[in-house]
Amino acid sequence: MRPLPLCYIKFIFICLFSLGNFQYSSAFQSTSEILSMGDSLLGLTKDTVNAGNQDTVKQDRNINTVIQTMEQYIMATNHINKVLDRQVDTTQISEQLPQVEMSIEEVRGRLERRNRDINLRYLNALNNFTDYQTRRIEKWKVDFDSRSAEVLNAFDSLREIKKDKILSLTLEDPTILPAFQSQLKELQTRIRTGDSLFVARQLNLVNYQSRLSNVLIAVNDFKEEIRERERKMERALFNKEINFIWDKSTYSRTKELLKVVSHSVNINRIILKGYVEATRPVLIWVLGLILAFFLWFRYLLRHIKSEKEFSDIILQRTRFIPNNPLLSAMVIVLPLATFFYRSPPVVLVVVVLWLLMLVTTVLIRSIVKKKIYLFWWVFLVIFVIYSISNLYIETAYEERWVLLFLSFVCIGLAYSIISEIKDSGLNHTRYVILLIQLFMIIQGLSAVANVLGRYSLAKILGVAATTSLMQAVGLYVFVLVILEAIYLQIEMGKKSTTEYTAYFDFQDIQSKVRNIFVFLAAAIWLYYLTTNLTIYDYLFENISAFLSKERKIGQSTFNFGSISTFIIIIWISGIISKYISYFAEAKDQKMAANRKQRLGSSILLIKLAVFTLGFLLAITAAGIPLDNVAIVLGALSVGIGFGLQTIINNLVSGIILAFERPVQIGDVIEVGGQSGVVKEVGIRASKIQGWDGSELIMPNGDLLSQQLINWTLSNKRRRIELFIGVAYGSDSDKVEGVFKKVLDREDILKVPGPSVFLQNFAESAVEYRLLFWVNDIDIWVDMRNEVMKDIYKRFGEENIEIPFPQRDLYIKSMPESKSAQPDKKDIPPVEKEQEKGGRDSKDDTSPEN
Structure with missing residues (x-):
């Protein structure tokens, strides 16, 4: 039996009495207190009940208190009945649960047809399909379980009221008998209504709970069956499936590709439709992001064209956003779109990738030569063929020769395009050529696997090679568009209408910001490459197991996951600190004439704050005990006492410089016989650029200990x-x-x-x-x-x-004559x-x- 919700009923009573017409001398009591009060009013103790002394009960009972208790019970049952009468919103589940049941049955029926050869890619798609269906069902089940718990708690409260002896009390005083009888009948009526509502509501909830439980069990069983088949097919991936290419065919040619395509279209349609309906908020979020980027680009372009005198020079440095702001917005969001979804099916990934390739095809038209653009169209057609083949739900050995032909065509085209790229003038041609060479290697392995009868492996390699190459180009444009957006934002932020970034400063901005987005693009590319090679789950599980395994050194336990987390967070803190410093220095250059508006040496405090926050976050995320940190700090203090005095002195001096601000970035100073402009106030040392172009690294301690002349401390x-x-x-x-x-x-x-x-x-x-x-x-x-x-x-x-x-x-x-x-x-x-x-x-x- 569930425990009595005392605090819940107490809150109900307080709220009801504060809004009612009754004023009592004390606050409402909890149900247990009311019940005990009722017993005391009846005079029913253990001894009196056993003795059966009804006269004593009647004498001890206070009539006014009995009436008040009755009123409290009436209001409590009124609220309980409202809770029990509240309808459960079953509109969504009534519409979608039958669809889920039907989709699962249809997909499962096709899977159980033993005469069909299900491929590994389709099993992966089914696995994702069952994952998001499980999440939908679990969400519905949680809602119904919560509502059921609420109904049961309300009924428990009603049952406690029914146990009170006040319901069986009889009065003999004729003056108050009508009022008491009226209240008693009202309370009994409300209790009977509550019982009826509970039965009806419970039956409704149990019905849906039972259906959800049955569907969840069926989905979990289906998921286990899929995983078992996946494991079998992964183990057999390198096995010979069909004949060598020079031998006689060992597979029947009874299948028709059109039927395979038709079946695949139906299944993928079911999967895509169900997934999109289940994740409609995510789709709205993605479309909202595209709209937000588009409006941002339009805002930048409109303000630069209307407010900047040299807008033509600014816009000439960009190639994508001014010409196609909508497509530029799409190329930023689409590479990240599938990451907003949880376990997206292959068909959704393919659709998003098709959109990305379509957008990329339009955008790169202005930056590549005509011949390279023609090569791109050929690769695009090959990519479409591979991606359609990737969506097959059955293994169609009949397309073996098509895939082998495409592998040789891809290798030939890739070899031809390398020489064109060398003379194209594109940026980072070395990396582009390296990517194409990797594409050639994977396609070569696909051709070899196909020749040796490893059809499934050949198809996986071919799809992975083509998809990764096309996606790499899309991600390349993704990085370029982001860099253009940042550049345009910087230009718009300049207050002067005649001011714009010099060419070398423009190049510096590009180089400073590019690395972080190149790293992001590379991470996305590697994720999709491993996914297309069907090794992502294997790598993820094994790497996770390796990183999470507990290890010991003496009495201390650790795992490489915590160490990796600590290092990564510190590294990210360093990157954030670096970029904050860069943009703060760029702001200081704009405020060079006003020393008070510059951040100057305060940038050091920002960097220290970022590092400190990153260090504390790294300790927390890595789960490092604070006592271990104390041990490390203790050891560090010993090191300071022996050999780190100078380093700590410089560190503390840097903090003093940041707070007192006797020296700021951009100041002209003379110290220790050296003069120049302060370029950086670091944690340990400061950088001073001399008038001859040299850069002096001066420890912060020397800046404080030596006589310092600052020519620009108060003014210039x-x-x-x-x-x-x-x-x-x-x-x-x-x-x-x-x-x-x-x-x-x-x-x-x-x-x-x-x-x-x-x-x-x-x-x-x-x-x-x-x-x-x-x-x-x-x-x-x-x-x-x-x-x-x-x-x-x-x-x-x-x-x-x-x-x-x-x-x-x-x-x-x-002097004498020459002879003398x-x-x-x-x-x-x-x-x-x-x-x-x-x-x-x-x-x-x-x-x-």
């Missing part, structure tokens, strides 16, 4: 200082006037304004000191150059001399020196000295 202004010397005797007012005219230019700040000072009376010149400011440190070298060139030009126009020092040497004696000359080594050398800047001077080297 820079003061320029020049020392200019003029000859003695020059007009100082005229010189200062020239300086002020030169410094009166647009790029030199007026506040603070330029200043000219007479600095020093030097040995060779009168030196002036010029001070002026520029708004951007990036132009200070150019501005210094322009000012000095202008000063030199104006000094020439105003005849102001810029002195330079020179030395006059006096010769002690003139002494040996050259005895003659002292004569030197003459000349320096830049300064005034004339003479060295007295006369004989008198």
Whole structure:
């Protein structure tokens, strides 16, 4: 017997009394409390019942409390009857359950016809068919079981009320007898109604529950039969089925391909129709995704064309989205569509792949040469033939020669197309050629298997080779369209109407983002390749068993699955951190003029947060006990004490840099005798790009411990200082006037304004000191150059001399004639020196000295 739902009835009573016209001094009590209260009101204890003292009961009973209890029971039974009277919605199950039963019986009947040769591909399709039918039936069964449990709980509550002694109570007081009798009859009527409703509802539920249980048992038995046949056919896959190609035929030629095709069409129609009806929300979701991508593409194109001055240049870099936004949306969703379904049948996968190939055929027309496009159409026809053959429910040995012919044709076409691709100018031709060579190898194996009488193996290899090649092209276009969409989104995000990404930046964006989508496309391709080769389930089961097997090292247990999960999550965290950093740096480049709006070194905090979250998630997902983590951290602390002080110092310094932000990405700094622009603030070290193009990797600890000059900490202004010397005797007012005219230019700040000072009376010149400011440190070298060139030009126009020092040497004696000359080594050398800047001077080297 089910336990009494006390809390449930208590909640019902509270709700009903809060809405009713009755006000009681205390809250409603649970059914057990009400029942016990009823017993106490009756004065029925164990002793009194045994004694049969009815007079004592009548004396102890409180009449008002009895009436209140009766009212509570009436309202409780009213709610219980509503629960029991609630109809079960059987519209959907009434329509679909007979269809499910009929489909299973029809498919099972065809399978049990021993005179038909069922192939492995069809068994896989039936296995998927029974899987999703099982899920539908289980879902219905759960709904009915839940409703049945609700009905039983309500009836249990009604039964508890029926046990109360208050229903058999009699009163002798004539003043309250009519009211009490009326309530008692109302309660008894409601109880009888509840009993009738329970019987009717239970019969209805039991009927459907029984049908669902029978269908579920039948489907599970059918599934076991299919799996047993699958195992037998997989074991016999490499066995010889028919004769060698040079021997006499060993199979009968009584089958007609048209009948095989007709039977296959009927079965696949049943499977596809039933599956689509069962998964209609998924179909709506897929169509919604296609519509969402299409609207997004239209939005991007409309805004770029209307708002960007260089929209033609932007759109010329894309080849698919501007020309066919709808087909571009489809080529993004279709490769992923079947993954939204659970165990999709082969016929659904083939239909989706046909749509993908149709879309791809239209899109690649503009990017390939005419001859390659012609080859593509030939492969497309061969693919259609293979895919139709893949849907056969029976083994038709009559098509052996057709498949062998197609294998040789495919190998010949693949060999011919390789030379065309080398000269086509396509990107990543090396990978395309590698893919075609793999296609040739698999088709060659298919031809060999066909010749040696392994028909089923030959067909599986041929289908897998052709399907994987065509799907690879579709996935290639899938990646290109995604890259175009990301590029257009970046261009639309630029606020300036005249700003667009430079060509090299465009290439950098493509290379940064491409890898992750290439990896996704490769994973999809490998999944379908292994599925078409019918080895996916085998690989999945064996790899799962290997990864989940418990292993021991000492007293610790682990499995490779947990380790793999940990590594994969950390790796994904690294990828996410990398791309967040890249796009954050791209944003900083747009905000280069405003240091406060840049993320700068805060990117390090984002990277650390991603890594920390990834680490904690990896530990949780891998199921690593926290005590083991504590042991590792303890060992790490010992390592820090012995040899990791410098690394930890740099790590902590990086965190301090991220919080205090004395240095940000893009700042111009000088530290340790080195100067340059900060390109990256890493976890351990920072990257500084020197003015000569070199890149200095400086530990973060050095940035904090050494004297650091940050030229752009508060702003990007820079003061320029020049020392200019003029000859003695020059007009100082005229010189200062020239300086002020030169410094009166647009790029030199007026506040603070330029200043000219007479600095020093030097040995060779009168030196002036010029001070002026520029708004951007990036132009200070150019501005210094322009000012000095202008000063030199104006000094020439105003005849102001810029002195330079020179030395006059006096010769002690003139050299003798050539005949009387002494040996050259005895003659002292004569030197003459000349320096830049300064005034004339003479060295007295006369004989008198």
